[in-house]
Amino acid sequence: MRSRLFKPTLIWLQGVTCNGNTHSFLNLPYLPQLLARFEILYHPLLPCSQNLEEIARCRRGCDVLVFEGAFDPMMERAGVTLERLVAYYAEEAGHVIAAGSCASFGGIFKAAAPERNSGLAYAGEHPDGPLLGKAGKVINLSGCPVHPEWLGFALMNIAEGRPISVDALGRPTALYRHMAHDGCLRNEYFEWKVDAEQFGRKEGCLFYEHGCRGPLTHASCNRTLWNGVSSKMRVGTPCFGCTEPDFPRRNLFETKTNMSIPEEVPVGVSKRAYLTMTGIAKSFKIKRLEERLTDDD
Numbered sequence: 195m196r197s198r199l200f201k202p203t204l205i206w207l208q209g210v211t212c213n214g215n216t217h218s219f220l221n222l223p224y225l226p227q228l229l230a231r232f233e234i235l236y237h238p239l240l241p242c243s244q245n246l247e248e249i250a251r252c253r254r255g256c257d258v259l260v261f262e263g264a265f266d267p268m269m270e271r272a273g274v275t276l277e278r279l280v281a282y283y284a285e286e287a288g289h290v291i292a293a294g295s296c297a298s299f300g301g302i303f304k305a306a307a308p309e310r311n312s313g314l315a316y317a318g319e320h321p322d323g324p325l326l327g328k329a330g331k332v333i334n335l336s337g338c339p340v341h342p343e344w345l346g347f348a349l350m351n352i353a354e355g356r357p358i359s360v361d362a363l364g365r366p367t368a369l370y371r372h373m374a375h376d377g378c379l380r381n382e383y384f385e386w387k388v389d390a391e392q393f394g395r396k397e398g399c400l401f402y403e404h405g406c407r408g409p410l411t412h413a414s415c416n417r418t419l420w421n422g423v424s425s426k427m428r429v430g431t432p433c434f435g436c437t438e439p440d441f442p443r444r445n446l447f448e449t450k451t452n453m454s455i456p457e458e459v460p461v462g463v464s465k466r467a468y469l470t471m472t473g474i475a476k477s478f479k480i481k482r483l484e485e486r487l488t489d490d491d
């Protein structure tokens with residue numbers, strides 16, 4: 195463990211982005227305490243010791259590089275290409291964090307212009323991007339946007355000098371080993387195959403008709419709630435699978451089916467096992483699960 199007197203230097207650069215990850219980060223409940231553990235050389239919104247022009251001169255390295263947005267090699271910041279900036283600071287940094295799905299896998303901007311945009315070390319699930327040769331240094335915190343607590347987890351571990359183990363796509367296993375389905379309050383409806391009648395209601399599961407990717411998505415949104423209180427499924431909208439490299443997909447609110455059977459079944463479950471289980475579950479009618487939980491519309 196590191197001495198608390200040591201403050202790693204941090205630079206936060208942006209590629210092609212909507213700023214969503216920065217805004218998510220600003221919602222971290224313990225942001226002031228976390229920032230106090232770093233010397234922030236540059237961040238586009240937070241107080242920092244250098245401006246973008248100074249950063250673009252590439253005269254001083256950093257311990258941690260956080261990158262937000264998709265990587266477009268020709269895009270410029272203060273007259274310098276992202277290609278040059280990322281190459282310089284990633285070389286110097288001990289840790290590189292790809293904050294969000296665009297920085298991790300290319301995300302929405304790669305889908306819009308795949309010939310230009312990628313993540314730092316992946317384009318979708320394929321190794322690619324400017325840090326392809328340094329993929330072991332890149333921690334992918336996918337999500338659209340990244341959950342503030344996940345960023346807090348990674349940065350606090352770096353500040354403390356603790357190692358972060360990652361999965362095959364560079365995502366911390368402590369955060370992405372579970373499925374988004376894990377901890378969802380609708381699990382009983384999933385088990386007994388009771389559909390949600392409409393979006394926004396508390397009752398029913400959104401998997402069968404409404405496109406929920408919870409059982410197919412590695413994320414801990416229902417274990418570490420957003421703002422400590424909620425998740426998409428808790429407010430009655432489906433998980434869009436935004437932490438996976440194939441995000442975004444089309445028809446986010448629909449479950450693709452073939453003869454009423456979902457084309458994709460939960461990760462690790464064979465289609466045969468799925469059909470057997472759901473066939474049995476559907477043969478029971480559980481009145482309690484068909485009733486409204488509240489009187490609200």
Ligand code: SF4
Pocket residue numbers: 374375376378379380381382384398399400401406407408409427432433
């Ligand atoms: S709504 Fe989604 S995450 Fe929740 S139980 Fe159904 S499939 Fe799982």
